[in-house]
Amino acid sequence: MERQEVIRLEHVTKRFGDKLVLEDIDLSVYEGDIIGYIGPNGAGKSTTVKMMLGLVDGYEGNILIFGENLKNQDHTYKKRIGYVPENAELYDSLTAQEYLAFIAGLYGLEEETAREKAHRLMMKFEIDHVMNARLSSFSKGMRQKVLIISSLLHNPDVLFLDEPLSGLDANSMLIVREILAQLSAQGKTIFYSSHIMDIVEKISNRIVLISDGHIAADGTFDELKEQNQKGSLQDIFNSLTGFSQHKEIAEDFVAIVQEELA
Amino acid sequence: MQIALTLGIFIGYQLVARSFQFTNLDWTFTPAWWQLFTPPVWFGALHEALLTGERSLFVLVLAAFAVVVPVIAMILYVKMIPAFESSLHKLSTVEQGKEKRTNRLKQAFLRFIAPNQAERNFMNFSFAMMKSEREFKLKVYPQVGFTFVIPFLFMFTNIENGSFEALREGSSYYLFYFTLLVIPTVLSMVKYSGAYKGSWIYAAMPLKDRVLIDRGLTKSVLVMFYLPAMLILGPVFIWIFSGRIWLDLVVIIATALLYAALCTLVLNGKNLPFSQPFSVAQHQEGIKAFMMMLVIGGFCLIHVLFNNWTFGLEIYLGILLVAILIVWTLGFRRIRVGQ
Numbered sequence: 210m211e212r213q214e215v216i217r218l219e220h221v222t223k224r225f226g227d228k229l230v231l232e233d234i235d236l237s238v239y240e241g242d243i244i245g246y247i248g249p250n251g252a253g254k255s256t257t258v259k260m261m262l263g264l265v266d267g268y269e270g271n272i273l274i275f276g277e278n279l280k281n282q283d284h285t286y287k288k289r290i291g292y293v294p295e296n297a298e299l300y301d302s303l304t305a306q307e308y309l310a311f312i313a314g315l316y317g318l319e320e321e322t323a324r325e326k327a328h329r330l331m332m333k334f335e336i337d338h339v340m341n342a343r344l345s346s347f348s349k350g351m352r353q354k355v356l357i358i359s360s361l362l363h364n365p366d367v368l369f370l371d372e373p374l375s376g377l378d379a380n381s382m383l384i385v386r387e388i389l390a391q392l393s394a395q396g397k398t399i400f401y402s403s404h405i406m407d408i409v410e411k412i413s414n415r416i417v418l419i420s421d422g423h424i425a426a427d428g429t430f431d432e433l434k435e436q437n438q439k440g441s442l443q444d445i446f447n448s449l450t451g452f453s454q455h456k457e458i459a460e461d462f463v464a465i466v467q468e469e470l471a
Numbered sequence: 472m473q474i475a476l477t478l479g480i481f482i483g484y485q486l487v488a489r490s491f492q493f494t495n496l497d498w499t500f501t502p503a504w505w506q507l508f509t510p511p512v513w514f515g516a517l518h519e520a521l522l523t524g525e526r527s528l529f530v531l532v533l534a535a536f537a538v539v540v541p542v543i544a545m546i547l548y549v550k551m552i553p554a555f556e557s558s559l560h561k562l563s564t565v566e567q568g569k570e571k572r573t574n575r576l577k578q579a580f581l582r583f584i585a586p587n588q589a590e591r592n593f594m595n596f597s598f599a600m601m602k603s604e605r606e607f608k609l610k611v612y613p614q615v616g617f618t619f620v621i622p623f624l625f626m627f628t629n630i631e632n633g634s635f636e637a638l639r640e641g642s643s644y645y646l647f648y649f650t651l652l653v654i655p656t657v658l659s660m661v662k663y664s665g666a667y668k669g670s671w672i673y674a675a676m677p678l679k680d681r682v683l684i685d686r687g688l689t690k691s692v693l694v695m696f697y698l699p700a701m702l703i704l705g706p707v708f709i710w711i712f713s714g715r716i717w718l719d720l721v722v723i724i725a726t727a728l729l730y731a732a733l734c735t736l737v738l739n740g741k742n743l744p745f746s747q748p749f750s751v752a753q754h755q756e757g758i759k760a761f762m763m764m765l766v767i768g769g770f771c772l773i774h775v776l777f778n779n780w781t782f783g784l785e786i787y788l789g790i791l792l793v794a795i796l797i798v799w800t801l802g803f804r805r806i807r808v809g810q
Binding site for chain 1: 588589591592593595596599600603604605664665666668669671672674675676677678745
């Protein structure tokens with residue numbers, strides 16, 4: 210079966226003031242892709258995601274989602290997208306139930322359906338007992354679970370995840386990883402950005418590395434290994450971003466920490 | 472708790488001021504039973520008892536209060552420290568939360584006033600926010616409570632100068648316009664939130680129509696703050712002024728509907744609800760809200776004018792209804808998502 214193109218970036222360039230964040234990016238994403246989107250801090254990962262969501266505009270080039278240019282799109286394409294943002298900011302004076310009902314409502318789900326679905330999903334994550342507790346009393350991991358649920362309530366075709374596993378315990382991570390794998394097997398597209406290389410290595414079936422506003426690498430983990438003659442994604446990441454002095458920096462740092470106080 | 476405290480201070484001021492009757496440029500103190508509940512008077516009485524040697528029973532009782540109550544309060548405080556601590560502890564741990572029963576009647580009512588699903592969703596969201604945001608509650612609830620009391624404070628003043636019968640015959644029912652004050656009070660605060668960063672969802676979600684947000688918000692404010700004012704003060708006013716004022720009340724309520732929409736347009740503009748930090752709340756906002764409060768006076772004046780003619784009120788009500796229709800549909804259309 211021919212896999213359909215879901216997202217396409219054509220010559221996308223983005224500046225913040227004088228600073229060039231992304232330069233002439235071309236990228237095609239197909240259904241069933243789990244893209245691990247990696248790069249150093251400030252390389253433009255979150256910006257890319259936000260542009261595709263329509264949260265950031267003022268770029269050059271074209272972004273096509275589901276074959277249509279974002280510039281002539283209304284908001285309807287967002288119905289088919291789920292998003293877990295980087296900093297788990299949410300209206301935390303609400304209870305989990307109220308928050309999820311609101312999000313589901315924004316996607317046009319009926320109240321009763323949404324309530325029931327949210328409850329069942331929370332049961333699976335073992336957080337249904339705090340359904341009516343305020344989000345402000347939740348731990349980081351519990352908030353993250355709520356966000357993951359909120360991004361999936363409407364059964365989206367494309368998922369944008371920014372550090373989705375942060376704060377989750379090992380078992381929950383395993384569950385989420387499996388969820389992502391199964392979603393992708395059903396033809397959903399997942400765009401996953403993270404700093405944790407081990408996870409990206411295991412989850413993604415395609416890795417895109419961005420550095421200095423350019424795509425420095427694009428391919429499956431095996432392809433990248435072959436091209437770079439390195440054993441792990443961490444090593445590939447270091448070599449492609451031209452970073453090798455982590456030992457020296459660490460030594461200097463520890464030396465400063467251990468300086469005698471006069 | 473803090474809200475009760477602030478409200479208590481507001482009303483306390485009024486009561487203390489009323490303990491003294493202002494006659495012939497002389498402040499004379501007239502004892503009354505309710506002064507037993509106003510601490511400032513206790514200390515005044517202590518002063519009176521010790522320094523001027525006043526020894527009437529009432530003053531002595533009050534003076535005794537000034538000594539005894541703080542001591543009792545202190546003992547109570549010490550005794551209750553463990554309870555405070557455990558409450559504090561509860562604040563910082565995960566609470567279970569109570570299962571909220573869905574009220575069918577409420578559901579049906581919401582469905583009636585907001586048939587559109589997206590609009591109703593926003594109403595529910597702003598209900599939940601307005602009920603749970605600490606800072607919002609702290610800033611808004613005391614003032615809302617106060618507006619409930621104002622009409623009666625004025626009426627008491629009137630009674631002091633005349634009789635209750637005179638009040639009933641008179642036109643003090645225009646005081647009902649004071650209930651409108653809750654609307655700008657609340658609407659000038661709804662764009663703020665302690666968790667304003669959560670507002671990314673507005674941009675990430677498929678929002679078809681900005682109008683629905685504003686309408687949902689306005690309706691939720693009306694239901695949550697104005698409806699109780701109507702339900703509680705309305706019957707009281709009817710009781711005081713008899714049924715002759717029913718049409719006037721209808722006119723005032725219609726004015727409230729029109730006025731709420733105007734307030735949303737003027738005070739919120741392009742801001743999305745709960746999307747700004749409280750720290751940017753500016754002085755200018757206060758002035759805007761104050762100007763909107765003056766508008767109430769204008770509405771009241773027009774009402775008085777129309778009341779002079781036969782069928783004046785009916786005509787005015789008609790005009791109001793048309794205006795409501797226009798503002799609630801076309802008016803809201805004019806503000807669209809700016810960015």
